[in-house]
Amino acid sequence: MSYTIKETRATASKLHEVDINNIVMGHAFTDHMFICDYEDGKWQNPRIEPLHEIPTHPAAMALHYGQAIFEGMKATLGKDGSPLLFRPDENAKRLNFSADRMGMPLFPEDLFVEGLKRFLAIEHHWIPTSEGSALYLRPFMYADEAFIGMRAATKYKFIIFASPAGPFFSKPIKLWAETKFIRAANGGTGEAKAAGNYAAAIRPTELAKAKGYDQVLWLDARDFEYIQEVGTMNIFFKIAGKWITPNLGGSVLAGITRMSVIDLLRDKGYEVTERPIAMHEIIEASEQGSLEEAFGAGTAVGIAMVEEIGYQDMRITFPAGNPVSEDVKETLNQIKLQEVEDKFGWIVPVELGIPQPR
Ligand SMILES: Cc1ncc(COP(=O)(O)O)c(C=O)c1O
Known part of the structure; x- marks a missing residue:
């Protein structure tokens, strides 16, 4: 019309x-x-x-x-x-x-x-x-x-x-996995880009920043165990050569960068699975040396490399370099600039x- x-x-x-x-x-x-x-x-x-x-x-x-x-x-x-x-x-x-x-x-x-x-x-x-x-x-x-x-x-x-x-973030970011406050529960408004979701995130984000972190890594509302997303980004992990990202189970915003990155990674020959990801899986991968890369993906930020996740009294760190994440970031930017x-x-x-x- x-x-x-x-x-x-x-x-x-x-x-x-x-x-x-x-x-x-x-x-x-x-x-x-x-x-x-x-x-x-x-x-x-x-x-x-x-x-x-x-x-x-x-x-x-x-x-x-x-x-x-x-x-x-x-x-x-x-x-x-x-x-x-x-x-x-x-x-x-x-x-x-x-x-x-x-x-x-x-x-x-x-x-x-x-x-x-x-x-x-x-x-x-x-x-x-x-x-x-x-x-x-x-x-x-x-x-x-x-x-x-x-x-x-x-x-x-x-x-x-x-x-x-x-x-936005020129350096790799540090995320605080939040175990007191939640962003979204199934059946709530987390899947919508509703202003109130962001209002409820402001105080927890301030507290995370006071601890030295850049953004909150939101966990599920019931067990504080399953990873949802970051402040204004979806999140991807590379473990033992394969990429995973939390599935859109009803409480995660369906990011347009997320859906594009899934296509880009697959196009580059990587396996990408959308499924629930538990914090203990990330901790175990870190202990076994198979936690290779992680990045946040969103319009405002683009692709932001993750260097650390703070969780309870633990600091989970990622190796420097992020070769695949850098490659995806570059390709996405190149597409956006023709x-x-x-x-x-x-x-x-x-x-x-x-x-x-x-
Ligand atoms: C809560 C949240 N998750 C994820 C994203 C990423 O979505 P998109 O890639 O569409 O910008 C955003 C940004 O819009 C967001 O606010």
Whole structure:
């Protein structure tokens, strides 16, 4: 379906105020936003406007009952200067999976992708080109009906805004396997990209950081034994030459990087199994010398090598080097920059009026 997306341009760009190639993610924002309202049972008035604050009623339901979901994606610049999206249809699908779980209206998936393309056609000058950089895109939806009471809201906003982002973890990371707090239990909201999941992770992450770790490694809610995922990443281990990653058992977010990495590893000839992984298996592999590599995989971070897992009073360490993880990281980056053939068909170029070479 083709949509009419009204465009109102900013009178001046703030681009000259920031060094987009030397920036930490999340501090600077581009000039525009895509916005669409849900009212009277339908999505309406999709538009691009100068980035602005949105008036919020104190009774806006997202603030009280937490109907808020989001996505995270990155745009890079292709060789011919076109912005490139990575599997945007998967983000559109996942947003709707989250919306369904949280009792929110589904957003048309073709409008999600069309909105991103139109937004990037305006904001492409904001895509950084330094190594490991990209334009981080944040599509999200929240309930903005003013109402007190526990039911699904009848008014929502869907918005896309963007922030130029440099590389995230340049060094291997240390993970704290958490045995007091949980992120998700089966039947809960862990499979959805719901804002509340992240709220509940903030304090445990602060405590892990105070112990010297970068992120929490979440364990299952019943036994604190089976590995789920990391703060904003899925996790992969290489034990005795084979790759394993926790299965999506109902409490793990279905990462788009995760699904891509599984394909890449298999394409490189590795066996990859999705199954429950117990902490004691990791400890035993470490004791036997068969624990070879581990990495976290997610859009914001890319591939982050793991050098240590702290668990109770143990420190499980990984050998330096990570040859396969480095290779996967490199291939994924090359695909995202059109430096190698995109044989999986993951890249979606955005057409510009006049592309400018990188
Ligand atoms: C909890 C969680 N797990 C995993 C991921 C990785 O997902 P993706 O690869 O789609 O970014 C993310 C990031 O979105 C996340 O927030």
